[in-house]
Amino acid sequence: MNLPGYSSRDQKTLLKAFVSTFTSEEFMVDLVKITLHPSEFGAFSTEKSNSAIDYIKDFLKTLGEMARRLQLSTAKNIQSQIQAVNTLLTIRESSATLLTYENVFQHLATRDLITTKLIQKAIEHKLTDDESFRKLTDNVIDIIHAYYEVISVSSTITLLDNLQEAISDNNLTPFEALKNYKDLVITAYNDLSKLQSLSKAEAVSDHFIITDDASCENLADTLVTYIAKGFSVFKTGFDLFDNVLNGVESSSVHLISAPSNHGKSLMCINMCKRMIEANISDFDKKDAILFVTTEDDIHKLSRRFISIFGNYKFESVRQLYAKAYDVTRTQQIMGMSVDTNNQLNSQIQKMFKSLLKASLLKVTQGKVSLVLKHCNENSFSPGDLGRFLDRLKVEGYKPKLIFIDYMDTMTPTTSVFGNAKEYDKMNVAF
Numbered sequence: 001m002n003l004p005g006y007s008s009r010d011q012k013t014l015l016k017a018f019v020s021t022f023t024s025e026e027f028m029v030d031l032v033k034i035t036l037h038p039s040e041f042g043a044f045s046t047e048k049s050n051s052a053i054d055y056i057k058d059f060l061k062t063l064g065e066m067a068r069r070l071q072l073s074t075a076k077n078i079q080s081q082i083q084a085v086n087t088l089l090t091i092r093e094s095s096a097t098l099l100t101y102e103n104v105f106q107h108l109a110t111r112d113l114i115t116t117k118l119i120q121k122a123i124e125h126k127l128t129d130d131e132s133f134r135k136l137t138d139n140v141i142d143i144i145h146a147y148y149e150v151i152s153v154s155s156t157i158t159l160l161d162n163l164q165e166a167i168s169d170n171n172l173t174p175f176e177a178l179k180n181y182k183d184l185v186i187t188a189y190n191d192l193s194k195l196q197s198l199s200k201a202e203a204v205s206d207h208f209i210i211t212d213d214a215s216c217e218n219l220a221d222t223l224v225t226y227i228a229k230g231f232s233v234f235k236t237g238f239d240l241f242d243n244v245l246n247g248v249e250s251s252s253v254h255l256i257s258a259p260s261n262h263g264k265s266l267m268c269i270n271m272c273k274r275m276i277e278a279n280i281s282d283f284d285k286k287d288a289i290l291f292v293t294t295e296d297d298i299h300k301l302s303r304r305f306i307s308i309f310g311n312y313k314f315e316s317v318r319q320l321y322a323k324a325y326d327v328t329r330t331q332q333i334m335g336m337s338v339d340t341n342n343q344l345n346s347q348i349q350k351m352f353k354s355l356l357k358a359s360l361l362k363v364t365q366g367k368v369s370l371v372l373k374h375c376n377e378n379s380f381s382p383g384d385l386g387r388f389l390d391r392l393k394v395e396g397y398k399p400k401l402i403f404i405d406y407m408d409t410m411t412p413t414t415s416v417f418g419n420a421k422e423y424d425k426m427n428v429a430f
């Protein structure tokens with residue numbers, strides 16, 4: 001197994017520490033406990049295997065190889081434990097009842113002190129019912145998922161060690177160190193979308209079972225927390241939407257579709273403006289409204305926002321851009337002095353700053369951030385959007401609304417699970 005950014009000399013401390021968390025005795029004991037309990041694993045399917053037992057065995061093989069490559073101090077003990085668990089899994093694979101807590105030692109051809117201690121702990125804390133078996137099995141599978149996610153971001157983990165080593169060895173100037181750190185942080189932003197098991201662990205329970213008074217109280221508490229911290233209803237400023245839909249709720253998706261040149265983009269920018277105005281008192285200063293376009297470049301997009309948010313005639317703003325171009329072009333042709341150029345550029349800059357303050361900032365009032373983003377068509381996917389949202393969150397912003405102009409020119413996240421036809425009928429989404 002080759003790791004990205006990994007070489008024989010990369011025996012890095014941080015990666016070792018991460019991998020070591022998956023080799024604890026407690027985790028190995030849990031593996032033995034679910035192997036010895038006489039219950040079926042049930043339906044199981046991943047990209048790697050259709051069998052839970054095969055999935056665990058593949059993980060143990062990968063973990064053993066990694067322990068050797070990283071030269072973990074406990075590698076010998078890990079190999080002994082892995083061999084014992086693999087033997088038990090192989091027997092379990094043939095029959096769920098053949099292997100029991102009582103006869104487990106009879107099935108081990110050889111055993112050392114490490115193996116004996118491992119099995120004995122599993123026997124002392126054996127599972128007594130199917131519900132405990134299911135919960136522990138789910139936990140084990142989640143931990144294995146987390147291992148593969150650590151491996152998927154291992155190049156970034158290794159780069160962290162490499163950066164620390166380079167700085168410690170005085171191989172980088174302060175400027176180079178800061179630049180490398182910045183690049184590494186941006187890479188780490190992108191890695192966030194790979195940590196699905198972490199997102200799952202942090203998420204609210206995805207199911208509830210109502211059986212009695214206590215279960216009703218549990219769900220009620222969850223709903224109160226959700227409404228207080230995670231739920232919002234935004235007015236759009238358009239009577240049709242507000243009266244029919246009663247506004248836009250959190251975690252909802254709405255599509256606007258129409259033929260070309262029918263004003264979809266203009267409507268979305270107008271809706272963005274009105275939703276900010278109608279809900280301004282409900283926003284927190286860290287909240288953000290994201291507007292993504294795959295059509296206009298970022299400069300043309302800003303021109304549209306200045307016009308609509310400032311209630312200026314678009315043609316007037318366009319002529320202003322053209323006039324600013326004429327001035328800067330004249331400077332180049334006439335070869336004006338540096339001081340004159342700086343003075344003219346400063347005046348143009350002040351003019352645009354005043355425009356932005358009188359349009360965008362006047363609407364947001366500094367109470368919510370407006371994020372404008374351009375992406376080239378057929379190159380931006382929902383996965384890219386997720387990574388950008390993660391980046392905004394890490395930088396301290398809380399995205400509340402997302403507008404996507406021309407979703408039909410986005411690309412599926414992957415060719416395996418995506419389908420370009422899914423986007424054929426989508427033009428503008430918010």
